Amino acid sequence: MRYSGLKIFTEALTGNKGWGPNWRQPTPKDTYDVIIVGAGGHGLATAYYLAKEFDIHDVAVLEKGWLGLGNVGRNTTIIRSNYMLPGNEPFYELSMKLWEGLAQDLNYNVMVSQRGLLNLFHNDPQRDSFIRRGNAMRLAGADAVLLDQDGVRRMYPFFDFDSSRFPIKGGLLQPRGGTARHDAVAWGYARKCDELGVDILQNCEVESFIIEGGICKGVETAKGSIRANKVAVCVAGSSGHVMAMAGLRLPIESHVMQAFVSEALKPVIHGVVTFGAGHFYVSQSDKGGLVFGGDIDGYNSYAQRGNLPVIEDVCEGGMAIMPMIGRARILRAWGGTVDMSMDGSPFIDKTDIERLYFNGGWCYGGFKATPASGWCYAYLLANDKPHEVASKFRLNRFKSGNMIDEKGMGAQPNLH
Amino acid sequence: MRKGWAHSQTCIERHNNMIIDHPLLGPRDAREFVYLGDASLMNRPDWKDENAAEQFYEYLYLRTNTMGEHRELWYHEHGDRSWLVVTRHTLTHEITKVELARDLGLNVGQNK
Ligand SMILES: Cc1cc2nc3c(=O)[nH]c(=O)nc-3n(C[C@H](O)[C@H](O)[C@H](O)COP(=O)(O)OP(=O)(O)OC[C@H]3O[C@@H](n4cnc5c(N)ncnc54)[C@H](O)[C@@H]3O)c2cc1C
Numbered sequence: 285m286r287y288s289g290l291k292i293f294t295e296a297l298t299g300n301k302g303w304g305p306n307w308r309q310p311t312p313k314d315t316y317d318v319i320i321v322g323a324g325g326h327g328l329a330t331a332y333y334l335a336k337e338f339d340i341h342d343v344a345v346l347e348k349g350w351l352g353l354g355n356v357g358r359n360t361t362i363i364r365s366n367y368m369l370p371g372n373e374p375f376y377e378l379s380m381k382l383w384e385g386l387a388q389d390l391n392y393n394v395m396v397s398q399r400g401l402l403n404l405f406h407n408d409p410q411r412d413s414f415i416r417r418g419n420a421m422r423l424a425g426a427d428a429v430l431l432d433q434d435g436v437r438r439m440y441p442f443f444d445f446d447s448s449r450f451p452i453k454g455g456l457l458q459p460r461g462g463t464a465r466h467d468a469v470a471w472g473y474a475r476k477c478d479e480l481g482v483d484i485l486q487n488c489e490v491e492s493f494i495i496e497g498g499i500c501k502g503v504e505t506a507k508g509s510i511r512a513n514k515v516a517v518c519v520a521g522s523s524g525h526v527m528a529m530a531g532l533r534l535p536i537e538s539h540v541m542q543a544f545v546s547e548a549l550k551p552v553i554h555g556v557v558t559f560g561a562g563h564f565y566v567s568q569s570d571k572g573g574l575v576f577g578g579d580i581d582g583y584n585s586y587a588q589r590g591n592l593p594v595i596e597d598v599c600e601g602g603m604a605i606m607p608m609i610g611r612a613r614i615l616r617a618w619g620g621t622v623d624m625s626m627d628g629s630p631f632i633d634k635t636d637i638e639r640l641y642f643n644g645g646w647c648y649g650g651f652k653a654t655p656a657s658g659w660c661y662a663y664l665l666a667n668d669k670p671h672e673v674a675s676k677f678r679l680n681r682f683k684s685g686n687m688i689d690e691k692g693m694g695a696q697p698n699l700h
Numbered sequence: 701m702r703k704g705w706a707h708s709q710t711c712i713e714r715h716n717n718m719i720i721d722h723p724l725l726g727p728r729d730a731r732e733f734v735y736l737g738d739a740s741l742m743n744r745p746d747w748k749d750e751n752a753a754e755q756f757y758e759y760l761y762l763r764t765n766t767m768g769e770h771r772e773l774w775y776h777e778h779g780d781r782s783w784l785v786v787t788r789h790t791l792t793h794e795i796t797k798v799e800l801a802r803d804l805g806l807n808v809g810q811n812k
Contacts, residue, residue, distance in 0.1 A: 587790065
């Protein structure tokens with residue numbers, strides 16, 4: 285079914301009886317060409333591009349709960365391509381280009397809103413490093429604009445520019461950055477996958493891999509064993525746990541990341557803003573809530589909930605740039621399990637086990653990557669070689685010394 | 701006063717705020733500590749081993765990333781600056797054991 289203005293109009297006149305479910309609830313077949321483990325944003329995008337771009341339709345996406353239960357439905361929805369390193373930036377810029385056409389492509393309103401992403405800086409060295417990053421972005425075809433204090437003042441006059449501790453000196457703006465509606469991204473991809481013949485199997489947890497003679501031949505699930513030509517794991521926060529079932533240890537730790545929404549306020553923050561002297565980022569939803577977050581809690585966790593000290597720390601970050609939000613109340617807080625890698629960058633790669641593939645290590649920033657991650661993972665599965673822009677996301681990069689460490693933090697996942 | 705305190709206690713429990721029972725100093729709020737990671741980081745490979753490079757690669761970069769009981773290193777930065785080995789469940793955050801890393805390290809050394 286194609287969604288359109290006309291469809292809404294005719295449905296309104298005929299009692300809205302013509303809307304059907306967006307996807308089927310199929311029973312698993314015995315075998316598939318490709319099994320994707322995890323119906324998050326990345327898993328669903330992978331299945332979609334496999335079917336659409338690479339004509340591989342015999343695909344199942346296996347999900348332990350319901351689709352969208354993981355990080356795709358828990359993130360703060362920021363999309364951007366403001367990375368610096370050559371291993372990263374072209375990939376994220378591809379993602380940004382895909383975002384720009386996604387609603388049309390999926391025929392689904394994913395609410396991509398390029399409202400502009402502003403990273404604030406507070407001192408001279410930070411300004412220098414932001415100039416460098418802005419230049420790197422532009423070299424990769426992305427957009428970046430350096431704003432001085434007046435430039436920021438024109439956008440957000442109410443910031444605490446002259447705070448004695450962290451005065452705001454300016455910012456790096458990516459006008460094409462912004463937000464998208466996270467749930468709609470999962471639903472939009474799922475609907476199209478289903479249309480293209482992909483089976484989305486919910487409540488079908490993968491419990492082990494069928495590995496015969498060093499070759500992965502399928503998976504054992506809550507709904508019985510399912511065989512496949514290729515098995516592609518895409519489980520974000522559960523990466524370590526799932527890959528351990530194949531006997532693999534990864535350069536990844538699972539951590540908890542929290543996010544918050546305030547009560548609804550009148551429109552005040554029209555873009556996305558990040559604090560440069562601590563970890564805090566904020567946007568305002570269409571309903572009026574401030575959607576914000578900050579640092580991960582910092583200890584290994586699969587609990588999908590965090591602790592109070594980080595909540596306090598995040599709110600202090602917000603207060604440092606706009607003290608006026610101090611009276612706003614937090615309405616909701618939640619956590620997700622993020623797959624923190626050893627250099628802060630992701631993996632899209634084959635594993636040492638033949639026909640077993642791995643996509644993960646997205647840390648707290650994989651929502652923006654959803655379209656390109658799906659695209660490049662599908663490319664890898666179809667062609668058995670990495671896509672050009674994802675060619676550095678290899679599992680062996682720590683052995684070969686080719687880390688992609690944007691922050692230069694070293695092998696300490698909770699610092700990335 | 702008391703009522704307020706009791707209330708904040710339940711809040712803390714509900715949010716599962718982590719209290720680490722320091723072997724020397726008693727119960728301390730986790731925010732006094734800095735987290736390093738898996739306690740296997742105490743077992744530094746021997747650089748003289750034949751496959752030392754491989755061992756160091758695994759030591760530094762690969763993690764078991766356990767879902768369940770996890771032994772991990774916490775540093776009491778805002779306290780007595782000792783390293784602790786904390787046994788904590790990564791699904792519930794429940795802490796079941798806290799040991800001084802120094803004691804464990806000395807044990808390992810003595811058995812070498
Ligand atoms: C609080 C928070 C804020 C964030 N903010 C941002 C942001 O602003 N911008 C941004 O770019 N990124 C952000 N992220 C990161 C982003 O959400 C993730 O990197 C991204 O969603 C991960 O990919 P995914 O959507 O495929 O993961 P998920 O949605 O987590 O999908 C993985 C799926 O695998 C399933 N699964 C796990 N184990 C099994 C199994 N054994 N069998 C079958 N299925 C299994 C899970 O149930 C889950 O549905 C944030 C993350 C969090 C937690």
